Amino acid sequence: DASDIEKGTYPHYMLKEIDEQPLVMRKIIQAYQNEKGDLDIAEDIIEAVKECDRIYIVACGTSYHAGLVGKQFIENMAKIPVEVHVASEFSYNMPLLSEKPLFIFISQSGETADSRAVLVQVKEMGYKALTITNVPGSTLSREANFTMLLHAGPEIAVASTKAYTAQIAVLAILANVTAQSRGLNDGFDLIHELGIIANAMETLCDSKEEFEKIASEFLPFTRNCFFIGRSFDYFVCLEGALKLKEISYIQAEGFAGGELKHGTIALIEDGTPVIALATQENVNWSIRGNVKEVVARGANPCIISMAGLETNDDRFVLPAVNELLTPLISVIPLQLIAYYASLHRGCDVDKPRNLAKSVTVE
Ligand code: AGP
Numbered sequence: 001d002a003s004d005i006e007k008g009t010y011p012h013y014m015l016k017e018i019d020e021q022p023l024v025m026r027k028i029i030q031a032y033q034n035e036k037g038d039l040d041i042a043e044d045i046i047e048a049v050k051e052c053d054r055i056y057i058v059a060c061g062t063s064y065h066a067g068l069v070g071k072q073f074i075e076n077m078a079k080i081p082v083e084v085h086v087a088s089e090f091s092y093n094m095p096l097l098s099e100k101p102l103f104i105f106i107s108q109s110g111e112t113a114d115s116r117a118v119l120v121q122v123k124e125m126g127y128k129a130l131t132i133t134n135v136p137g138s139t140l141s142r143e144a145n146f147t148m149l150l151h152a153g154p155e156i157a158v159a160s161t162k163a164y165t166a167q168i169a170v171l172a173i174l175a176n177v178t179a180q181s182r183g184l185n186d187g188f189d190l191i192h193e194l195g196i197i198a199n200a201m202e203t204l205c206d207s208k209e210e211f212e213k214i215a216s217e218f219l220p221f222t223r224n225c226f227f228i229g230r231s232f233d234y235f236v237c238l239e240g241a242l243k244l245k246e247i248s249y250i251q252a253e254g255f256a257g258g259e260l261k262h263g264t265i266a267l268i269e270d271g272t273p274v275i276a277l278a279t280q281e282n283v284n285w286s287i288r289g290n291v292k293e294v295v296a297r298g299a300n301p302c303i304i305s306m307a308g309l310e311t312n313d314d315r316f317v318l319p320a321v322n323e324l325l326t327p328l329i330s331v332i333p334l335q336l337i338a339y340y341a342s343l344h345r346g347c348d349v350d351k352p353r354n355l356a357k358s359v360t361v362e
Pocket of ligand 1: 061062063106107108109110111112115158159160161243246357358359
């Protein structure tokens with residue numbers, strides 16, 4: 001119950017939950033470690049993943065965005081093909097399923113009706129499902145064959161923050177452990193890398209004034225705002241845009257850098273804020289090329305890059321972390337920028353208009 005969870009000295013749950021992210025990372029590392037100190041998950045989940053020929057991730061909103069990142073982990077590490085679907089579209093646009101599908105439902109609350117409808121549907125078809133949720137005993141957890149918990153503690157703010165990073169960390173663990181069980185161990189030390197992530201998250205949470213400055217410089221009067229990125233950064237841009245629109249009511253969209261010239265660039269006017277993420281070495285120069293294109297049309301750019309890839313044009317440089325795991329840290333500036341934009345525009349940060357924490361109707 002929201003009233004039982006104290007905000008403490010925090011003015012809003014959202015800010016408290018953003019700050020909890022380093023702790024949640026450390027809790028997740030602990031929760032998924034066995035006696036030998038190795039990452040581990042339930043044997044029946046490993047078996048189910050091993051037996052399947054394709055994984056279908058189904059989710060809504062922020063959880064869907066985490067699923068997009070999770071697909072990359074599972075395909076990269078465990079070499080199993082993955083599709084990610086928006087739950088509300090799944091029954092109309094059901095893909096041709098593979099012979100041995102495994103379904104993964106990602107849901108902070110475990111109560112989202114759109115996701116549950118798909119779970120009921122695929123169970124009737126005789127398929128197995130794993131739910132990744134923050135709430136033990138939730139509907140989606142009870143009704144699935146398997147559950148992995150997020151260990152993020154109650155998330156009260158309507159805008160999801162710590163659940164997103166927890167979902168990504170748990171998906172990384174799932175990918176890593178199943179990769180090892182398939183003999184695909186490439187020496188990637190995920191415990192060590194997640195420890196570095198937790199420290200980097202702390203650094204970012206200690207840099208709040210920077211993000212408040214960015215919000216007050218770029219967003220106080222704007223009608224819209226664009227987020228651009230390529231590869232992993234694109235997925236984080238989708239999440240950054242969702243955060244901004246739900247709590248600040250600024251019309252925001254996340255785009256793949258390469259898609260700009262196929263239409264969106266027509267929207268750029270004098271002063272349009274464009275927040276660009278540059279955390280991936282292989283696309284660093286192409287995303288910077290996209291920034292030049294929007295600047296030439298009057299955009300006001302804010303580049304957030306990762307240490308090692310930065311240039312003098314950048315507004316903020318993220319601490320260096322493993323390239324595969326950058327979504328865990330690049331999202332934090334976007335969460336904080338959305339928070340301060342909402343605050344400065346006088347919006348209700350924790351309870352934005354028209355929205356419910358969990359959407360229990362289809
Ligand atoms: C995120 O900030 C949202 N408020 C929303 O998109 C949310 O992620 C979505 O409704 C899914 O909820 P769930 O994870 O509890 O299923």
